[in-house]
Amino acid sequence: MNVTFWGVRGSIPTPGPTTSRWGGNSSCLEVRHGDLPPIVLDCGTGARKLGMKLARESGRHAHLLFTHFHMDHVIGFPFFVPVYTPGFEIDVTIPASDDDEARDKLGRFLNGVYHPVRLREMPSVLRFHAIRPGRTFQRSGYTVKGVALNHPGGSCGYRIEADGQSICYITDSSPFAQPGDGVLYDREPTPGEARMLHFLAGADVVVYDTMFELSEYLEKMTWGHSYPEYARGLCAAAGVKHLVLFHHSPDASDDLLDERAKAWSAATAPRVTLAREGETVFAEG
Ligand SMILES: [Zn+2]
Ligand SMILES: [Zn+2]
Numbered sequence: 001m002n003v004t005f006w007g008v009r010g011s012i013p014t015p016g017p018t019t020s021r022w023g024g025n026s027s028c029l030e031v032r033h034g035d036l037p038p039i040v041l042d043c044g045t046g047a048r049k050l051g052m053k054l055a056r057e058s059g060r061h062a063h064l065l066f067t068h069f070h071m072d073h074v075i076g077f078p079f080f081v082p083v084y085t086p087g088f089e090i091d092v093t094i095p096a097s098d099d100d101e102a103r104d105k106l107g108r109f110l111n112g113v114y115h116p117v118r119l120r121e122m123p124s125v126l127r128f129h130a131i132r133p134g135r136t137f138q139r140s141g142y143t144v145k146g147v148a149l150n151h152p153g154g155s156c157g158y159r160i161e162a163d164g165q166s167i168c169y170i171t172d173s174s175p176f177a178q179p180g181d182g183v184l185y186d187r188e189p190t191p192g193e194a195r196m197l198h199f200l201a202g203a204d205v206v207v208y209d210t211m212f213e214l215s216e217y218l219e220k221m222t223w224g225h226s227y228p229e230y231a232r233g234l235c236a237a238a239g240v241k242h243l244v245l246f247h248h249s250p251d252a253s254d255d256l257l258d259e260r261a262k263a264w265s266a267a268t269a270p271r272v273t274l275a276r277e278g279e280t281v282f283a284e285g
Contacts, residue, residue, distance in 0.1 A: 001033040001165040001283040003205060007046020008275040010172070010211045010225065010247035011072050021254040023277020025049075026072040027171065027247065029207065033162045036141045037061040040080075041158065041169050046277065047076030055081040061089045063139060065131075067171055068095060068155040069105055077106070078115040088124040091139065095146070095156040096130040103128040131156060147199045149173035150192065151224035159199060165283040168200055168240075171209035171247045174221065175230045184233035193234065200238035204283035207275060208235070209247040216249075228264065228272070235270050241284070243267075246275040 007013075007025035014024040026044030038054065040047065040062055054062060062082060067073060082088040094102035103119075106128075110119035119126070131137070133148035133156050142162050149155040150173045157170040176182065176192030183189050189197055200206055211225035228245050235243045245264070248257060257274055264272040273281070 001031065001160070001162055001167055001204075002280050003041075003167050003207065003283075004030045004032070004280040005046070005246075005275045005277055006030060006050040007042075007044040007076070008246060008248055008277050009044075009072075010209070010249060012250050013045045013072075014250045018253040018255075021276075022248065022252075022257045022274070025277055026075065027067075028076055029169065031160055031167055033142070033165070036162065037063060039142065039144075039160060040064045042067055042073040042171075043075070043077040043080055044072050045076045045079075048079040048081075051076075051080035051082055055085055055088075060085070060087055061091075061140070063091045063093070063142075065093045065144070065158055065169075066095070067149075067157065067169070068151065068153060069109070070153070070172070074106075074109060078110060078117065083122045083124045083126070084117075086123040089127070090124055091127050091129060093129045093131050093137075093144075095133065095154065097132070098130050099128050102130040133157075145199065147195065150176055152222070155224070157199070159203065166203045166205070167283050168203045168206040170196075170200075170206060170231075172211075172224050173209050173226055174224050175217075175226050176234070179218065183237045184230055189237070193237075196234060197238045200235060200240055202239045203241070205242045205244060205281055206231075206235050206238075206240045206270070207244045207246045210245040211247045211249045228260070232264075232267065232270070232272055240270045242281065243270040243272045244275050244281055245272065248275070 007028040025046035028046030208231040
């Protein structure tokens with residue numbers, strides 16, 4: 001199984017010369033495993049190029065999982081070419097209490113006001129599925145689990161498994177312990193951390209929201225984002241093999257991300273790298 005990054009930027013797309021090397025598109029990932037249909041994680045602006053690629057492939061089925069509906073995670077959906085491809089089947093999973101509410105959440109965004117094409121006018125075959133954090137479902141050979149994250153309005157993290165390999169997608173989320181408490185400080189895990197340690201246990205790859213540096217997090221603790229040391233501490237305690245830092249701050253220039261990548265390059269158990277637009281990370285199993 002592998003994951004390709006089509007958008008790595010948090011909060012707002014950041015095109016321009018200072019972000020061209022790490023990428024300025026907002027959250028969108030593509031998970032692939034053998035001949036199984038792709039799983040698309042979130043539809044930020046990165047979804048535009050991914051959609052063009054999927055439309056060129058022979059497959060006519062994809063899964064799309066949304067973490068939550070903040071704009072940086074949905075704004076690419078109306079520009080995701082498969083939704084305009086007649087006969088293209090897309091199973092859309094949205095955190096909601098039932099399937100109708102899942103459809104309504106996207107329908108409110110695609111109602112003719114914010115984009116000219118309404119959801120019901122899209123010619124693809126769109127099937128809507130609600131997920132409640134804590135639930136597990138099987139689809140097309142994948143096992144998908146959801147977990148509640150720590151974000152204003154909520155966000156659902158995902159663990160995707162197939163043939164003994166596993167990739168987790170944890171964005172957007174604050175830490176699950178206050179500074180000075182929890183696993184990062186060699187204390188007992190908080191209840192939220194205990195839930196996350198179980199969820200992440202032994203994962204091959206964990207993509208984790210680390211939008212802030214620690215100092216910035218301390219100023220913006222209610223914003224619902226994390227920082228690299230915390231993600232690393234949690235993933236180390238969960239026995240994760242490879243942590244990928246993700247949802248880069250719109251203020252983080254290429255030079256700053258180069259520095260961050262260098263600073264983490266010696267990390268082991270887990271290995272720590274930064275998500276870069278266009279790159280693929282492999283789950284070794
Ligand atoms: Zn976000
Ligand atoms: Zn968000």
